[in-house]
Amino acid sequence: MSDGPIERVTRIVDGAEAPQAWLTLPFELRQRSRLRARLDDGVGVGLFLPRGTVLRGGDRLRAESGLLIEVRAADERVSTVAAPDRRSLARAAYHLGNRHVALEIGDGWARYLHDHVLDQMVRGLGLAVQVHAAPFEPEPGAYGAHTHGHGDGHGHGHEQGRGGAGDRGC
Secondary structure: OOOOOEEEEEEEOOOOOOEEEEEEEEEHHHOOEEEEEEOOOOOOOEOOOOOOOOOOOOEEEEOOOOEEEEEEEOOEEEEEEOOHHHHHHHHHHHHHHHHHOEEEEEEEEEEOOOOOHHHHEEEEEEEEEEEEEOOOOOOOOOOOOOOOEOOOOOOOOOOOOOOOOOOOOO
């Protein structure tokens, strides 16, 4: 990505100002605080955000040049489980959660990044699975922005919650 100047982005900002550019990324890349990518118009961008930042569709980024960029969640291959009742959905979410699967939860449905083994497990619970392309915005988790250990020799980072007004950056 060395052809042309790169927009350096260090802040997530709030506000209603119209974006001047868009950055469409899959969930895997929206979890990175350091990333080289291309805006939708082809301009190079370098993200230098606080460690643990997870970008969501609709987030606004401010480049050092002043450019306002809106993040878009890219369509990804996902599996969506529609449940006929809350108990069935809770069972599916429980079993997926036991496997540490990132889940997006909606009214009567759950979604995860496609995995044929997980699809088979959910079908084994008696639920239908639809594989399709859609943006993936999983639940952020219950732990906030910190790393903690479990006494097993490794820690797990968790996403920073969204809240408050003004700029967030390094």
